[in-house]
Amino acid sequence: MTPISLTHILILSTSLFFIGAYGFLTRRNLITLLMAVELMLNSVNINFVAFNKYLYPQNIDGIFFTVFVTTIAAAEAAVAIAIIINLYRSHNSIDVEDAGEMKY
Amino acid sequence: MRNIITVLLIPSLPLFAFLLLGIFGNSSNLLKKGAGIIGTTLMGVSCLLSLQTASNYFFANALGQTAFTGNIVFKYTWLTFGSGISIDMGALLDPISAMMLVVVSFISLMVHLFSLGYMKGEERFSTYYAFLGLFTFSMLGLVLSANIFQIYIFWELVGVSSFLLIGYYFSKPSAVAAAKKAFIVTRFADLGFLIGILTLGFYGESFDFETLIQRLTDHQSPQFLAISTASFLGVTGLTWGLLLVFMGGAGKSAMFPLHVWLPDAMEGPTPVSALIHAATMVVAGVYLVARLFPVFALSDQAALDVVAYIGIFSALFAAVIACTQTDIKRVLAYSTMSQIGYMMFALGVSGYGTEGAGFSASLFHLFTHAFFKSLLFLGAGAIIHLVHSNEMKDMGGLRKLMPITHASFLIACLAIAGIPPFAGFFSKEAILHAAHQNHPGIYYIALFTSMLTAFYMFRLYFNIFWNKDSHHHSEHGEGTWSMKLPLILLGIASVLVGFIPFSHYVSSDGAGLETHVDLLFSVAPVSLALLGIMAAVYLYMKPSNKPEALAQSLGLAYVWAKNKFYIDEIYLFITKRILFNLIGKPAAWIDKNVVDGFYSLSATVTAEFSNTIKGWQSGNVQAYAIYFLGGILALSTLLMYVLK
Numbered sequence: 078m079t080p081i082s083l084t085h086i087l088i089l090s091t092s093l094f095f096i097g098a099y100g101f102l103t104r105r106n107l108i109t110l111l112m113a114v115e116l117m118l119n120s121v122n123i124n125f126v127a128f129n130k131y132l133y134p135q136n137i138d139g140i141f142f143t144v145f146v147t148t149i150a151a152a153e154a155a156v157a158i159a160i161i162i163n164l165y166r167s168h169n170s171i172d173v174e175d176a177g178e179m180k181y
Numbered sequence: 182m183r184n185i186i187t188v189l190l191i192p193s194l195p196l197f198a199f200l201l202l203g204i205f206g207n208s209s210n211l212l213k214k215g216a217g218i219i220g221t222t223l224m225g226v227s228c229l230l231s232l233q234t235a236s237n238y239f240f241a242n243a244l245g246q247t248a249f250t251g252n253i254v255f256k257y258t259w260l261t262f263g264s265g266i267s268i269d270m271g272a273l274l275d276p277i278s279a280m281m282l283v284v285v286s287f288i289s290l291m292v293h294l295f296s297l298g299y300m301k302g303e304e305r306f307s308t309y310y311a312f313l314g315l316f317t318f319s320m321l322g323l324v325l326s327a328n329i330f331q332i333y334i335f336w337e338l339v340g341v342s343s344f345l346l347i348g349y350y351f352s353k354p355s356a357v358a359a360a361k362k363a364f365i366v367t368r369f370a371d372l373g374f375l376i377g378i379l380t381l382g383f384y385g386e387s388f389d390f391e392t393l394i395q396r397l398t399d400h401q402s403p404q405f406l407a408i409s410t411a412s413f414l415g416v417t418g419l420t421w422g423l424l425l426v427f428m429g430g431a432g433k434s435a436m437f438p439l440h441v442w443l444p445d446a447m448e449g450p451t452p453v454s455a456l457i458h459a460a461t462m463v464v465a466g467v468y469l470v471a472r473l474f475p476v477f478a479l480s481d482q483a484a485l486d487v488v489a490y491i492g493i494f495s496a497l498f499a500a501v502i503a504c505t506q507t508d509i510k511r512v513l514a515y516s517t518m519s520q521i522g523y524m525m526f527a528l529g530v531s532g533y534g535t536e537g538a539g540f541s542a543s544l545f546h547l548f549t550h551a552f553f554k555s556l557l558f559l560g561a562g563a564i565i566h567l568v569h570s571n572e573m574k575d576m577g578g579l580r581k582l583m584p585i586t587h588a589s590f591l592i593a594c595l596a597i598a599g600i601p602p603f604a605g606f607f608s609k610e611a612i613l614h615a616a617h618q619n620h621p622g623i624y625y626i627a628l629f630t631s632m633l634t635a636f637y638m639f640r641l642y643f644n645i646f647w648n649k650d651s652h653h654h655s656e657h658g659e660g661t662w663s664m665k666l667p668l669i670l671l672g673i674a675s676v677l678v679g680f681i682p683f684s685h686y687v688s689s690d691g692a693g694l695e696t697h698v699d700l701l702f703s704v705a706p707v708s709l710a711l712l713g714i715m716a717a718v719y720l721y722m723k724p725s726n727k728p729e730a731l732a733q734s735l736g737l738a739y740v741w742a743k744n745k746f747y748i749d750e751i752y753l754f755i756t757k758r759i760l761f762n763l764i765g766k767p768a769a770w771i772d773k774n775v776v777d778g779f780y781s782l783s784a785t786v787t788a789e790f791s792n793t794i795k796g797w798q799s800g801n802v803q804a805y806a807i808y809f810l811g812g813i814l815a816l817s818t819l820l821m822y823v824l825k
Binding site: 098101102103110173174176177178179180 | 798799800801802803806807810
């Protein structure tokens with residue numbers, strides 16, 4: 078069995094990122110949107126870890142960044158869900174197309 | 182130090198009155214009622230300070246010395262343009278400014294006092310006093326100016342206060358038109374004044390009067406050489422500068438051909454005419470020429486000759502018109518113009534130093550004229566107050582109804598006609614004497630003009646006070662004491678001021694000049710003046726048809742003079758037919774189509790563009806995400822493949 082190369086992992090993370098992007102652009106439910114964003118963030122995390130592991134195994138900077146991203150993602154999820162709840166209270170819906178007032 | 186405060190207080194008190202009455206005058210009932218008293222009191226203090234300053238200057242300073250030098254009391258550098266040119270704010274005390282301080286503040290006080298009765302019950306009483314304060318402040322600032330730019334600033338201020346006061350009765354269309362006319366004509370003249378200032382300042386490298394005069398009269402100085410070698414259209418820079426400055430003076434002083442605004446300015450309240458259009462503002466032009474007189478006299482005889490010719494022409498021209506007018510204020514307005522013409526040509530024929538009799542005579546006449554002319558105007562005001570008309574035909578036989586006005590008016594008429602021992606005799610005598618010595622041609626015209634002066638003044642006098650019997654009932658008598666007192670005071674002044682040895686105090690080089698009245702010389706002018714009076718007695722003392730017969734026999738000449746030689750019509754023709762059609766209309770077209778068109782076009786393009794792109798801002802989060810993603814992809818492609 079051949080060892081897993083960096084390319085494999087990058088293909089995985091890119092696929093994950095675009096799955097997230099596709100989900101973000103096509104879904105209407107805000108919770109799903111939030112999940113899609115998480116997918117994108119985690120694809121980046123995979124990149125950080127992979128680069129760290131394959132290119133600079135003596136350092137741990139990439140792993141640190143992953144921890145940061147995870148933390149910020151958690152905070153962001155909290156804020157986003159708070160926004161979603163407020164939106165639900167005012168619009169009785171969490172469909173992203175119903176919240177279109179912020180235009181010209 | 183005390184001197185500075187006194188001199189600064191003189192113009193500041195009227196300014197204070199203006200601010201107080203102008204800002205709060207209509208909101209506070211107390212100020213509205215007391216506006217006249219407040220204004221008059223402040224003016225009275227200012228007048229006392231002026232008298233004190235002048236007497237200190239002329240008498241206390243003069244002990245042991247005969248020269249009255251210029252004395253910068255106060256100076257503050259305001260705007261600096263580098264290379265030594267700066268606009269300063271200062272106060273200059275010299276013989277002419279000290280003399281003018283007295284004239285302006287005294288006449289202004291008399292007018293303030295007179296207006297207490299005359300303007301009583303007016304709707305905008307406090308506004309009137311506020312404007313009087315503004316005018317007095319500006320005029321006092323003008324005479325104290327130590328800098329040619331400072332004088333220009335105050336010059337415009339007197340212009341605007343004159344505009345406000347002429348248009349005081351702004352519900353009357355004729356008053357509005359007159360105010361506009363006065364403003365536009367004098368503004369046009371001031372354009373020349375400004376260019377003149379810049380010319381003199383550019384070559385003289387200073388705006389300061391003392392420095393400028395010193396540089397431009399020293400024929401070796403680099404500044405003098407520069408300005409006298411520079412030439413434009415074959416005339417030197419110095420002559421251009423002086424003539425343009427004189428143009429400003431001619432506009433304010435109503436010299437031909439810029440005189441058209443003065444007769445119309447009589448639409449203002451009569452005390453205002455006495456103050457502004459008889460005694461103070463209209464002599465600002467004479468004051469200006471006198472201020473720069475050393476430059477005129479020592480460096481540029483040509484410019485001085487222009488002053489003399491314009492002066493004598495205006496004197497004669499206005500006197501002829503004055504003989505035919507029927508509105509008493511207009512007669513006085515033309516008479517003012519004629520007398521200012523006297524002052525101008527007296528400056529024009531004068532030399533410098535020991536030859537400077539004309540200079541002293543001119544300012545002497547300015548001094549005496551201020552008293553008797555404002556007296557005439559205030560008298561006319563009292564008459565109009567009683568008769569409610571400006572027309573001579575509505576008057577007649579008023580001597581019994583208004584004895585004080587009659588007496589003071591008679592004194593003023595005798596003074597302006599040049600009958601001894603009234604003030605006008607001495608000053609006019611001095612002018613004629615100066616003209617006789619230096620320029621006989623002008624002397625003979627001036628002699629003839631002085632006969633006309635006597636004639637039209639007594640035509641006015643007899644038409645008002647004699648002629649037919651009065652049909653007026655004196656409802657309110659002659660007016661209040663506040664109206665009679667100024668008449669009495671000015672009447673006394675008109676008798677006494679002639680005895681001042683004026684040329685001893687005010688002369689072109691400050692050294693003093695001893696003159697004496699030459700009795701033999703006086704025979705001709707006085708007898709001609711008496712002749713003029715006799716003619717007026719013959720024609721106007723009793724109602725008769727003699728004036729009409731005379732007018733008939735003079736024919737076209739009379740019609741022309743009656744219509745003021747159609748100068749107004751010529752102006753209208755030039756402005757309406759030529760300037761408006763050939764310059765105004767094309768300019769309006771360009772403004773409407775080209776200039777406005779350009780801006781409309783740019784506005785339309787911007788509006789269209791923003792209408793198009795505002796659709797992108799849909800409010801849809803996912804659309805934004807697509808733009809964002811697309812942007813990032815485009816940037817990455819660019820950075821990775823194109824700009825690598």
